[in-house]
Amino acid sequence: MTAKAKYTEEELVNALKSGDQSALGFLYDNYSAALFGVIMRIVESQENAEDVLQEVFVKIWRNISSYDKSKGKLYTWLINIARNSAIDSMRVKDYKLKSQIRNIDNSVGSINRQYNTAQHPDHIGLKALVEKMKPEYKLLIDKLYFEGYTQEEAAEELNIPLGTVKTRIRSAISQLREVFIGETTLK
Amino acid sequence: MNIQEYISSGILESYVLGNSTPKEMKEVEKYAATYPEIKAELNEIEKAIQAYTTKHSIAPPTNLKDKIFEKISDKPNSSANEPIIRSLNTNTPLATASSYWSVAATLLLLISTGFAVYFGVKSNKLDGYMDDMAKVNIALADSIKAISSNMAQMQNDLAIMKDPMYKIVDLKGLKIAPDSKAMVCWCPTDKTVYVEVDKLPAPPKGMQYQLWAIVDGKPVSEGMLAMSSGLHKMSDVENAQAFAVTLEKAGGSPTPNMNAMYVMGTI
Structure with a gap:
């Protein structure tokens, strides 16, 4: 599967919709690390994360016809499939038991994550980015985006009113945008 | 807007x-x-x-790509066998669409009936279990209530006994029942009196024990004794020199029956 061809997002979607496997190869080469990163944030074991990633690509392949570009970018659609599949995989088993174990094992998980971050050069950039973000914003985004919390659950967990969660999401993403724009102009 | x-x-x-x-x-x-x-x-x-x-981003293991492509080659995305999400306003003739939907609906009905029966049975079992648990809970709540009221009583008693304002008077058994025992806590300042029966023979029917304070050589009734454990508040008394318990007819007597004095203690 050596898909060296370069696609625009629209060409890629069209190629995928027409059943072109080399387009899927391109998609894998360009997006699998981002999708795997998201899955790894949600699913604790590497083995389960690999299963979820396989499932995600099969879903993408089968359901690409339902992707509607007027509803958002391809990337957002892909990430949401990865996220939802990862969350579903965690909820399949006794979710409550799992989350108890997760609470106990939190420290272990974070060590593993640090180990993972060391493997990937992109994380040097992440560290810089995270340092620029307010910790409570980062925490909220991570809970909502990577850990699959609903806004209500996040409000309860972080012990802040639901209204604050809503306004804080806005501020958090504004800050993310500023940091991101600052970064791209630097390059 | x-x-x-x-x-x-x-x-x-x-x-x-x-x-x-x-x-x-x-x-x-x-x-x-x-x-x-x-x-x-x-x-x-x-x-x-x-x-x-x-x-x-975290790069997935290198062999994963091949695994995924193996899976996908078995399942071409254009195949009619695969569930494809279609929009509802396709050009398919209505008759075909409706017969398809009726089959789907029938299947759904069968499945949901199955689930209903399954969960119905399960829920009956659960109901019984819940009833049992509720009973256990009520029993537990009752015993906790009893324990905490006992505990409150004991803490109360302990506070009185530890209070230096109270004099502790041991009432010792007399000839009539030498191993009898009772205790009086008396506060001379605010005149309050508490009594606890440690050991007294069970009173015969129609009879009750009565507590007396001896004030300037004269017995003053302090009230009838309760046989239950713990301190019981009696009538206030000033300038008592001794306390004693006699067996009297139920309801008490105006003067003590000196032949039926069970315990006594001087201050």
Whole structure:
């Protein structure tokens, strides 16, 4: 599967919709690390994360016809499939038991994550980015985006009113945008 | 509608994060199609999230790509066997569509009936279990109540016995019943009297024990004794020199029966 061809997002979607496997190869080469990163944030074991990633690509392949570009970018659609599949995989088993174990094992998980971050050069950039973000914003985004919390659950967990969660999401993403724009102009 | 207000409400961010309700999603999609400002804002939010998630990238193991492609080769995405999400307004003739739907509906009905029966049985079992648990809970709550009221009584008693204002008077058994025992706690300052029976023979029917304070050589009735454990408050008394218990007819006597004195203690 050596898909060296370069696609625009629209060409890629069209190629995928027409059943072109080399387009899927391109998609894998360009997006699998981002999708795997998201899955790894949600699913604790590497083995389960690999299963979820396989499932995600099969879903993408089968359901690409339902992707509607007027509803958002391809990337957002892909990430949401990865996220939802990862969350579903965690909820399949006794979710409550799992989350108890997760609470106990939190420290272990974070060590593993640090180990993972060391493997990937992109994380040097992440560290810089995270340092620029307010910790409570980062925490909220991570809970909502990577850990699959609903806004209500996040409000309860972080012990802040639901209204604050809503306004804080806005501020958090504004800050993310500023940091991101600052970064791209630097390059 | 106020576009700026809508943009700053945080709804668009929730939409991109995938946290909005189906109703909100519809609304956002409708507005994004109508107002270019909203569409542009959504785009920017998506870019920011994209940047953030890209930063979290972790390369999957190299053999995973081949595994995925193996799976996919068995399942071409254009195959008619695969469930494909279609929009409802296709050009398929209505008759075919409706017969397809009726089969689907029948299947669904069968499945849901199955589930209903299954969960019905399960729920009956659960109901019985819940009843048992409720009974256990009530029993536990009762014993906790009893224990905590005992505990409160004991703490109360202990506080009195530890209070230096109270004099502790041991009433020792007399000839009539030498191993009898009782205790009086008396506070000379505020005149309060408490008594506890440690050991007294059970009173015969129609009889009751009566507590007396000896004030200047004369017995003063302090009231009838309760046989239950713990301190019991009696009548106030001033200048007592001794306390004693006699067996009297139920309800008490105006003067003690000196031949039926069981315990006594001087201060």
